[in-house]
Amino acid sequence: MNKPYIPERRDFLSGLAAAGLLGLTGCGGGDSGDERMTTDGMGRGNVSPPTGLGAGALRLPANFSGDTLSTRAGAYDLGAGARSGALLYNGQWPSPLIRLSPGSTLDITLQNQLAEATNIHWHGLAAAAGMDGHPTEVAAPGAIRRYNFAVNERPGTYWYHPHPHGATARQAYFGLAGLLIVDDGNDAARGLPTGIRDIPLVLADKRVSNGSLIYQPDFMDIMTGWLGNVMTVNGAAGPVTTGVEAAVIRLRLLNASNARVLNPALASGRSFWLIGTDGGLLAAPVAVNSLLLAPGERADVLIDLRGDAGQTIKLVSAAFSMAGGMMGSGMMSAAPSQGSAFDLVTFSVSAAPGGNPGTVPATLSPIARFDLRTSAGSRKFELTAMGAMTSGLHRINGLSYDSARIDFVVRRGDLERWQFINFGMEPHPMHVHGTQFQVVSRDGNAATRFATDLGWKDTVLVRSMESVEIALRFSMAGNYVLHCHNLEHEDDGMMLNFNVV
Secondary structure, three states, rough: OOOOOOOOHHHHHHHHHHHHHHHOOOOOOOOOHHEEOOOOOOOOOEEEOOOOOOOOOOOOEEHHHHHHHEEEEEEOOOOOOOOEEEEEEEEEOOOOOEEEEEOEEEEEEEEEEEOOOEEEEEEEOOOOOOOOOOOOOOOOOOOOOEEEEEEOOOOOOEEEEOOOOHHHHHHHHHOEEEEEOOOOOOOOOOOOHHHHEEEEEEEEEEEEEOOOOOOOOOOOHHOOOOOOOOEEEOOOOOEEEEEEOOOOEEEEEEOOOOOOOOOEEEOOOOEEEEEEEEOOEEEEEEEEEEEOOOOOHHHEEEEEOOOOOOOOEEEEOOOOOOOOOOOOOOOOOOOOOOOOOEEEEEEEEEOOOOOOOOOOOOOOOOOOOOHHHHOOOOHHHHHHOOOOOHHHEEEEOEEEEOOOOOOEEEOOOEEEEEEEEOOOOEEEEEEEEEEEOEEEEOEHHHHHHHHHHHEOEEEEEEEEEEEEEEEEEEOOOOOEEEEEOOOHHHHHHOOOEEEEO
């Protein structure tokens, strides 16, 4: 096996010079180019919702029923009254929550009532080729597209959103994004919260002016990804939920932002427990004080409220430093910088629980680890930015997306090791369609993995000047894509086609 490749500073500076960015970033001397994004509390100050927004009740997404998801224009309300301009599934803001069980069949028809093409990507589910929401497989305006495939995933938190190339960012931003939960009915037996103690939270920052959404990305927004000035939770800004029991509760967190990396934490700084990642439960809970959550990633956490009767508990996105230059800083825009702190949701804890308050279980669900000695080979994916261009700025192995080109071929059933190497100033959440993977190391070191790297994954955050290695195999043949889940980067062409044979 090849020794893991770790990018060096000289390679990085050469890339910046070629891209015409060296003078802009101020990395021409010193060691500033070696800085990393860390959770050291060095981000910008806390950002609260603007006057006129916030303090509304937490909305929970309605459970999906029937067999049709229609996409159509509609209205949204961030707390300042209804506004037109939303793109909605079944007319709902937030989108409906789909519940499935392992071994069931997803059988849903997309009915496209938009004036543009769209489709559905079942993010995290290993859907058969043709059912996955490949960028080329869309429903034209007025057309339908049926999705029918077996659900074989572990119980966990997944989601769904559009994936038409060049329009994914805008369509998801205006409302087409919803949770999908795979539930085997055994969580109570595992000692996990269920019912009203199991709370889904879709987190997404939006750029808002006078209560209305704005989406007009310019060159710098495409470079950084679209960053918002308001954090929404289930479609509302700064919501409050009352009557939360003084018990152990479960939060299912989805970062559905276009580009913003979040850092969920309790405002008090106290610990909580990570119990699940993109592909379901961990082997055992992991105590954390915060966790980085990139766009596309999910994290299931437990919060112990047993001693908080009558108290108010606030979930925030804590500040963190995003060093390494101008990109992603929020400069030249109205949005707070990457790494700024945001209030997310406030829990008003009731005086007494209804029944047993629960505990944090010692064990959860075993994870079978890949035997890396059986790997059939490795691949490298270099992530770069070309600053002298107006499109195709973000590239993988020097390539911008071409729907007619197959970029590489994978043998079905083979275990492979893939390495994402970020030469750019921006973080890149890398998402692979068609499978779940395991994170092997960061910068060649397994000990530096995040807590969220310990479970099954379909999206992994690759920081500036970082190398992340994953292990994966595919069980189904067909065409799939891998891409950056910064949606502006994806629409700009940071995506490759591959064929599983």
